[in-house]
Amino acid sequence: MTLRSWATALRQRLLSTTEPPSHHDLPETFSISPDALRLALLEYASAHEAAMRWTGYAGLAFSLWGSLAVTDFSFTHPKFGLDGRQWQLIFVVAASLATFRALTALAKYLRKPSVDALIAQVLSRGEVAQEFRAICLLKRRSSSHDYRILVYRDALWDCFLLPHYNMANTSLRDINDPNLRDFIACEIGVSPDWVTIERTEGTELRSRKHSEFWRQGTIYRFTFFIVKLNRGAGFPSHLSDREFVHNGRDFSWLTLSEMEADPNTKNRNLDMTRHIADRATQLLRQPPDSL
Structure with a gap:
């Protein structure tokens, strides 16, 4: 085998066993300390130099x-103390x-590291914010036959958001999780006894966008729960209003x-509204109205 054919075979074997990196969970921005970044770049430069x-x-x-x-x-006469055969042997060994x-x-x-490998190395040393949220979807069909969703005006994001619960480091039941029922009831x-809540399968949303709280690119994972309210004695009338205020929050059926x-909702929460629109059958048409 010639040197060229050996190198070609080696390259094909290496490339065939190397999977391209996935960019699905790469944040748009993240934070990293100067020392951690310097170390990642020095390792990358050293590997390329070698x-x-x-x-x-x-x-x-x-x-x-x-x-x-x-x-x-x-x-046969010695040159620098060695004859021809000895010099030939030295050249063969050196070559x-x-x-x-x-x-x-x-x-x-x-096998030198690629730019994708460098990015992965930097990300492993950086700080990437992640959010896992349970979206509580309350919806109803109005007299004009359009679907209206309960949202509130968030002061931090300055846009309309659906009620959501932090799922980080928690495990929620698929049906009538007590923590989630108590959250949406409040x-x-x-x-909470009037609340029925159930996870919808196949509607999870994974999204990457800038977080107003973390002030950096954030990976979001949203799981949708359909909320059904069973009317009972003393059922509050404000839930039937187009707009109402509760606990200092401005709610609307939109x-x-x-x-x-x-504008702010379109800019900051378009991933959510488009996701619901794309899965309207599962999230809006099939489930019963919340009220």
Whole structure:
């Protein structure tokens, strides 16, 4: 096998066993300390420097093998204390060693870290914010036959958001989770006994966007729960109003179009409204109305 064919076979084997990195969960922005970034860049530069050494060894090996091909080693009188056969043996050993080093360095070159590997290394040393949220979806069909969703005006984001519960480091039941029932009951001012809540399968939303809280790119995972309210004695009448205030929050029953008509909501929460629109059958048409 020639050097070229060996290198080609090695490169194909390495490429066939290397999976391209996934960009699905890459945040738009993140934070990292200067020391951590410096260390990642130094490791990347060191690996690239070691990978490029194969050219020097290859040039040396080529020169030595070329010298063996054109040099006459038949002389018997010593030159610098060695005869021709001894000099030939030294050249063969040196050329073989240089060839071996060139091939091992070439293998390192073919395995040199890519830009994607550098990004992954930097991300592993950085701080990436992640949010896991349970979306409590309350919806009803109005007299004009459009679907209206209960949202509130969030002061931090300055846009309309659906009620949501932090799922980080928690495990929620698929049906009538007590913590989730108590959360949404407090949000809208009803008894937890009147709340029925159930997870919808196949509607999870994964999104990447800037977080106003973290002040950096954040990976979000939203799980949708359909909320049904069972009317009982003393059921609050404000839930039937188009707009109402509870616990200092301004709630509204809005259509998706009305939400997106708000500039800040369209800019900051379009992933949510489009996701609901794309899965309207599962999230709006099939489940019973919340009221």
